[in-house]
Amino acid sequence: MGLAKTEMFTNEQNEISLFAKVFGHPARVAILQHLFKINSCVCGDLVNEIGLAQPTISQHLKELKHLGLIKGNLEGTSVCYCIHKENWTAMKTVMNEFLNQDLTDKLDCC
Amino acid sequence: MGLAKTEMFTNEQNEISLFAKVFGHPARVAILQHLFKINSCVCGDLVNEIGLAQPTISQHLKELKHLGLIKGNLEGTSVCYCIHKENWTAMKTVMNEFLNQDLTDKLDCC
DNA sequence: TTAATTAATTGCAATATTACGATTAATATT
DNA sequence: AATATTAATCGTAATATTGCAATTAATTAA
Numbered sequence: 001m002g003l004a005k006t007e008m009f010t011n012e013q014n015e016i017s018l019f020a021k022v023f024g025h026p027a028r029v030a031i032l033q034h035l036f037k038i039n040s041c042v043c044g045d046l047v048n049e050i051g052l053a054q055p056t057i058s059q060h061l062k063e064l065k066h067l068g069l070i071k072g073n074l075e076g077t078s079v080c081y082c083i084h085k086e087n088w089t090a091m092k093t094v095m096n097e098f099l100n101q102d103l104t105d106k107l108d109c110c
Numbered sequence: 111m112g113l114a115k116t117e118m119f120t121n122e123q124n125e126i127s128l129f130a131k132v133f134g135h136p137a138r139v140a141i142l143q144h145l146f147k148i149n150s151c152v153c154g155d156l157v158n159e160i161g162l163a164q165p166t167i168s169q170h171l172k173e174l175k176h177l178g179l180i181k182g183n184l185e186g187t188s189v190c191y192c193i194h195k196e197n198w199t200a201m202k203t204v205m206n207e208f209l210n211q212d213l214t215d216k217l218d219c220c
Numbered sequence: 221t222t223a224a225t226t227a228a229t230t231g232c233a234a235t236a237t238t239a240c241g242a243t244t245a246a247t248a249t250t
Numbered sequence: 251a252a253t254a255t256t257a258a259t260c261g262t263a264a265t266a267t268t269g270c271a272a273t274t275a276a277t278t279a280a
Contacts, residue, residue, distance in 0.1 A: 026119035053271085
């Protein structure tokens with residue numbers, strides 16, 4: 001069916017998987033890394049920086065924006081994107097809780 | 111075309127996105143959380159615990175195993191799964207480096 | 221106003237993912 | 251050996267994702 005049955009999972013599980021999914025494409029990882037590196041918040045340069053077509057980059061940016069991880073700001077004809085700091089920090093809290101679960105000695109049974 | 115052009119991204123970007131992609135489904139998040147909670151390493155109980163059919167769970171387990179995040183061990187007719195501690199720790203290093211990039215003041219331009 | 225620039229949107233083709241019934245494989249029990 | 255139990259695999263349908271050409275929308279420059 002190709003459809004995740006979100007109603008059978010907890011809010012936390014769904015939230016984690018939504019964040020993870022948006023990081024599940026190298027282009028979006030590259031976009032985010034570039035936004036972190038270029039703190040002057042360059043925009044359409046992403047199309048040049050990453051080797052994908054403009055509509056493709058625009059689509060990836062839309063997904064990142066939709067999850068609240070970036071913000072876009074109109075500046076003349078171009079749009080300036082940058083990391084949404086507060087939301088990024090909140091996302092980190094959720095992801096870290098998942099990634100940093102207790103790895104006790106008992107876990108090794110195999 | 112629906113295919114990620116992995117050759118145009120760095121190994122790091124591809125690795126991050128592969129880890130993230132496997133966390134990008136709530137069923138796999140739920141499986142991992144359960145394996146962390148039940149440190150006695152219960153196995154086919156995952157099918158009961160999570161509400162999906164046996165082939166579906168088996169498929170999700172395969173993906174987690176393929177990335178090295180869990181190990182499976184035959185015990186009679188059943189298979190006992192658990193977190194692969196070393197690989198989980200290594201994955202955490204990669205993901206943390208990505209998630210914990212510098213959020214300097216300069217980033218806020220929008 | 222007209223042309224130029226930039227980015228979003230639309231529409232579509234190619235591919236990937238998800239879910240599960242049916243079957244198979246492997247071991248355990250009788 | 252015959253049966254039961256458990257999990258993997260196969261095949262397939264439904265849906266989602268990715269990528270881009272073409273177009274549109276919005277602003278700027280001339």
